Amino acid sequence: GAVVSQHPSWVICKSGTSVKIECRSLDFQATTMFWYRQFPKQSLMLMATSNEGSKATYEQGVEKDKFLINHASLTLSTLTVTSAHPEDSSFYICSARALAENYEQYFGPGTRLTVT
Amino acid sequence: KNQVEQSPQSLIILEGKNCTLQCNYTVSPFSNLRWYKQDTGRGPVSLTIMTFSENTKSNGRYTATLDADTKQSSLHITASQLSDSASYICVVSADTGGFKTIFGAGTRLFVKA
Numbered sequence A: 001g002a003v004v005s006q007h008p009s010w011v012i013c014k015s016g017t018s019v020k021i022e023c024r025s026l027d028f029q030a031t032t033m034f035w036y037r038q039f040p041k042q043s044l045m046l047m048a049t050s051n052e053g054s055k056a057t058y059e060q061g062v063e064k065d066k067f068l069i070n071h072a073s074l075t076l077s078t079l080t081v082t083s084a085h086p087e088d089s090s091f092y093i094c095s096a097r098a099l100a101e102n103y104e105q106y107f108g109p110g111t112r113l114t115v116t
Numbered sequence B: 001k002n003q004v005e006q007s008p009q010s011l012i013i014l015e016g017k018n019c020t021l022q023c024n025y026t027v028s029p030f031s032n033l034r035w036y037k038q039d040t041g042r043g044p045v046s047l048t049i050m051t052f053s054e055n056t057k058s059n060g061r062y063t064a065t066l067d068a069d070t071k072q073s074s075l076h077i078t079a080s081q082l083s084d085s086a087s088y089i090c091v092v093s094a095d096t097g098g099f100k101t102i103f104g105a106g107t108r109l110f111v112k113a
Helices: none
Strands: A004-007 A011-014 A017-024 A029-040 A047-052 A066-073 A075-081 A092-100 A106-107 A111-115 B006-008 B010-014 B017-025 B030-038 B045-053 B056-059 B062-067 B072-077 B087-092 B098-103 B107-112
Touching: A004 A092, A011 A017, A011 B045, A017 A029, A017 A092, A017 A111, A017 B107, A029 A066, A029 A075, A047 A066, A047 B098, A075 A092, A106 B045, B006 B087, B010 B017, B017 B087, B017 B107, B030 B062, B030 B072, B045 B056, B045 B062, B072 B087
Parallel strands: A011 A111, B010 B107
Antiparallel strands: A004 A017, A017 A075, A029 A047, A029 A092, A066 A075, A092 A106, A092 A111, B006 B017, B017 B072, B030 B045, B030 B087, B056 B062, B062 B072, B087 B098, B087 B107
């Protein structure tokens, strides 16, 4: 199947700093990428949907100025957590949907963010 | 309201046994239903995808069924292995032009030796 990578796989940062997480589709072009957050023992919560070349659509309750999403190419999307706080500590997962496939979503391995 | 409910919330079985996980949904208009396996600390991995016209789909020891009339799906795992221990997530997409996706809370499966 298609491969989606995330970098870094884990990161520890101090409160007040910003962290950027990259999501790449390695062997296909992704017109749409999704960013999720997952707290322990809970399911994935969609944060935002981004289409290449346009602004991301954020879910209700997600601060767009805090979670900056850039989808500059068909293979790369980035999520920047600005002025991170301990409550932002979570598992962030991206997924990508291929141009030619309406149904399948390929997920990245996730990024564990810990804010101290 | 579009919802996906999974049961049981968690399940413990002995290695080698079979088990069945349930997924009920109220998503409309229905587009497709997917089952994912998520190991702890990893991203979800697709097991099966089914559209409206498909009743069953297999992937090795995993067999998913879909009853679009009753809006129910099940995931049957045969001859469980220790490596099957994971969360199994049912995901249903609505065909609203933008394919809105609704995630179930997942079933946590523990396979014991």
